[in-house]
Amino acid sequence: MELWIYFTLLAAFMQAIRTAGQKQLTQHLNAMATTGVRYIYALPFAWLYLWWVLDYRSLPIPPLNKQFLHYALIACVMQIIGTVCLVAAFKYRNFAVATSLAKTEAIQVAVVGALLFSASLTLIGWFSVVIGVVGVLLVSKVKFTFKDVFQNPGAGFGLASGLGLAITTLLIRQSSLALNSDLLLSAAVTLVFMITVQSIISFVYVYCQDKQQLITMFSQWRLCLFVGITSVIGSIGWFTAASFQNAAYVKALGQVEFFITLFITYRIFKEKISAIEYFGMLLIIISVLVLLLWA
Numbered sequence: 001m002e003l004w005i006y007f008t009l010l011a012a013f014m015q016a017i018r019t020a021g022q023k024q025l026t027q028h029l030n031a032m033a034t035t036g037v038r039y040i041y042a043l044p045f046a047w048l049y050l051w052w053v054l055d056y057r058s059l060p061i062p063p064l065n066k067q068f069l070h071y072a073l074i075a076c077v078m079q080i081i082g083t084v085c086l087v088a089a090f091k092y093r094n095f096a097v098a099t100s101l102a103k104t105e106a107i108q109v110a111v112v113g114a115l116l117f118s119a120s121l122t123l124i125g126w127f128s129v130v131i132g133v134v135g136v137l138l139v140s141k142v143k144f145t146f147k148d149v150f151q152n153p154g155a156g157f158g159l160a161s162g163l164g165l166a167i168t169t170l171l172i173r174q175s176s177l178a179l180n181s182d183l184l185l186s187a188a189v190t191l192v193f194m195i196t197v198q199s200i201i202s203f204v205y206v207y208c209q210d211k212q213q214l215i216t217m218f219s220q221w222r223l224c225l226f227v228g229i230t231s232v233i234g235s236i237g238w239f240t241a242a243s244f245q246n247a248a249y250v251k252a253l254g255q256v257e258f259f260i261t262l263f264i265t266y267r268i269f270k271e272k273i274s275a276i277e278y279f280g281m282l283l284i285i286i287s288v289l290v291l292l293l294w295a
Contacts, residue, residue: 036202040217106248106254129252170247172243
């Protein structure tokens with residue numbers, strides 16, 4: 001298999017676990033503080049990873065040109081917005097439903113990528129993305145109606161999260177490619193730059209909003225450290241995979257994350273799952289097989 005596939009599977013696995021940790025953090029922190037944890041606690045590990053890549057590739061850090069800074073800074077803000085929306089959705093929907101609405105990110109990446117970055121897919125690629133998203137929505141028992149989106153804050157936050165994260169993924173790819181360097185290294189540089197900026201933004205915002213949240217972030221250091229470590233490993237996977245492959249294909253394969261989400265939903269959060277989920281899971285499997293074999 002190609003390298004991007006391994007990194008995507010790693011990212012999907014770690015993101016599902018990290019998201020579960022963030023859901024538990026919402027019992028102690030507000031949405032922005034919970035979001036900040038994934039950056040602040042991940043920061044030292046991101047720098048350690050960059051140091052390893054520099055040593056492994058024996059290459060210097062590429063210069064951060066204007067194009068890179070333009071894409072990366074916008075990506076920083078969009079990822080924070082997307083994560084805040086996802087955390088906020090947990091307060092209105094159960095874990096599986098909130099996550100599945102955010103996972104419409106896959107189709108949103110394909111649409112936005114085609115419109116803004118000329119990142120078009122093949123016909124079979126579109127089929128894989130669409131059928132995978134349908135499978136996720138079926139598995140999560142989402143009743144997708146415009147009335148639900150506009151009247152239920154949880155649905156709106158979930159979809160907004162998907163859009164924010166979709167734009168982030170596309171900009172991460174553009175940022176990495178703008179460095180014109182070894183892709184493994186450019187992905188690592190993009191990762192460290194974004195997490196550093198996001199850590200500063202999150203810390204300053206939480207400090208100005210509610211200093212008590214910072215104290216809680218440190219008193220809950222074990223859970224926060226868990227979220228930070230799983231976050232940075234997942235981000236390494238997403239950033240590297242998106243650097244090597246079309247972002248829409250990366251996110252389409254990344255929908256395997258939902259199988260892990262289902263397990264977490266059932267085993268940890270004790271939230272009920274219906275029989276129709278089997279059909280939804282079948283669609284997700286078909287989507288992934290089509291992507292890997294023919295797209």
